[in-house]
Structure formats: structure tokens, C-alpha cells
Amino acid sequence: MASLKRKRTALDIDKKSQIIKYAESHPTATQQSISNHFSTIWDITVKRRTVGDILNDKAKILNSESDLGSPARKRHRSAHHVDLESALYVWFANARAQNIPISDDILKTKAQKFGDELGIQTFHYSNGWLNRFKTRHKISSQVISGESAGIPTALIDEGRKKAADVIKNYDPRMCLILTKRVYFTDYFQTDN
Structure with a gap:
């Protein structure tokens, strides 16, 4: 029996910043409760570990939010040179x-x-x-x-x-x- 792979969902910078702002406005919320909240709102699966990664990279995400051409971008890739x-x-x-x-x-x-x-x-x-x-x-x-x-x-x-x-x-x-x-x-x- 083949194992089912989890479908990968890449969140754009706008959604990541929404998660960060929600976590800042709800300091007692756990990563799991934040995950459940946004999974319900966006009708996609947001894993607890994804929320943890986003909160760990909070400064990088918020800094790159202003640098990107479009908030719909999923990743911030800087130039090589x-x-x-x-x-x-x-x-x-x-x-x-x-x-x-x-x-x-x-x-x-x-x-x-x-x-x-x-x-x-x-x-x-x-x-x-x-x-x-x-x-x-x-x-x-x-x-x-x-x-x-x-x-x-x-x-x-x-x-x-x-x-x-x-x-x-x-x-x-x-x-x-x-x-x-x-x-x-x-x-x-x-x-x-």
C-alpha cells in the first residue's frame, strides 16, 4: 500500500504576516490554536509546525514584506550579487x-x-x-x-x-x- 503524501501548501507573505499579527494580538494562543484558526478561515490545512516556523522567522518575514514587489509572493529571494x-x-x-x-x-x-x-x-x-x-x-x-x-x-x-x-x-x-x-x-x- 502506497503512503499518501501530504499536499504542500505554500503561504504567501501576506498570509504569513496575518499569522504573525494574530499571534502578537493573542499572546496566550498556542501554535496549535493559531493553526486551527487559520485553517478554518482560509479553508486550507495550516500545520502547527508551519505556524512555529513563521513565528521563528517573524523579523525576516516582516522586513521582506516591504521589499517585495507583490504581497502575493511566497518567498523572498534576494539577488546573488x-x-x-x-x-x-x-x-x-x-x-x-x-x-x-x-x-x-x-x-x-x-x-x-x-x-x-x-x-x-x-x-x-x-x-x-x-x-x-x-x-x-x-x-x-x-x-x-x-x-x-x-x-x-x-x-x-x-x-x-x-x-x-x-x-x-x-x-x-x-x-x-x-x-x-x-x-x-x-x-x-x-x-x-
Whole structure:
């Protein structure tokens, strides 16, 4: 006779925080009574040990509640290279504060530059990583339109002069490659 496995139920961060708040407002309640209470309310089986684990990780759960993009998430998974992501996010926030439109390709290129500077060699800057980065930092791709949201014309003129000075001694066939390099590395330099 085959043994029946218990169906695993993963509670989202919102439900875990409800359990924590209930336990704090009912200090004499046992883990079993809390388990029974929420099993009845949610019509799912919440084991006593699950309640105990949630209460043991109370600080971590409540801290991650504000960090997550959605309270419906079940787990809080941080980035593998937190320093890379925080540097990229600071750069992104500064660029967006200047109303500079940032595409996914620019984000990946800048992430690779920061990764090289931080000595990160075995990291893949994939679309999946980029989507998770954007979700973790609540970044959405929005169209910046209108003259008020554009790049200042003085900055554009300065960039054109700088590019012309850089490429004047090069073969015209190499200008496209060099222009991309100037655009991605020099134009978006951060002073941090």
C-alpha cells in the first residue's frame, strides 16, 4: 500500500504576516490554536509546525514584506550579487531623475560594466535576470514623452560635440562602433 503524501501548501507573505499579527494580538494562543484558526478561515490545512516556523522567522518575514514587489509572493529571494544590483539601481534612478529613457539593452550593458568593475566573472546577464531585477526594484518600462520629459538640448549638443571630437581621427566605418562605446560608457558615467 502506497503512503499518501501530504499536499504542500505554500503561504504567501501576506498570509504569513496575518499569522504573525494574530499571534502578537493573542499572546496566550498556542501554535496549535493559531493553526486551527487559520485553517478554518482560509479553508486550507495550516500545520502547527508551519505556524512555529513563521513565528521563528517573524523579523525576516516582516522586513521582506516591504521589499517585495507583490504581497502575493511566497518567498523572498534576494539577488546573488547585491552590490551589483544596488549600484545598477542607483545609476538607473539617477538617469531616470534626469528624464533619460533607459532601455533593457542599456540596463544590461551598464550591469555588465558594473560587474566587470566589481570583478564578477561568471554571471549571465540574461533577460530572466533583468526581469527579476526590474521586479525586485519595481521598475516598469514606460514611455517618456513630451518635451518636458526629454533630455535637455544643451546636453545633447554637448554630447554631439564630444562625439565629433572623439571620432574625427577615425575611419568612418569605425564610427558606428565607437559611437556605441561612447554612448554606453562615457555618456552614462556616474560620479559615484
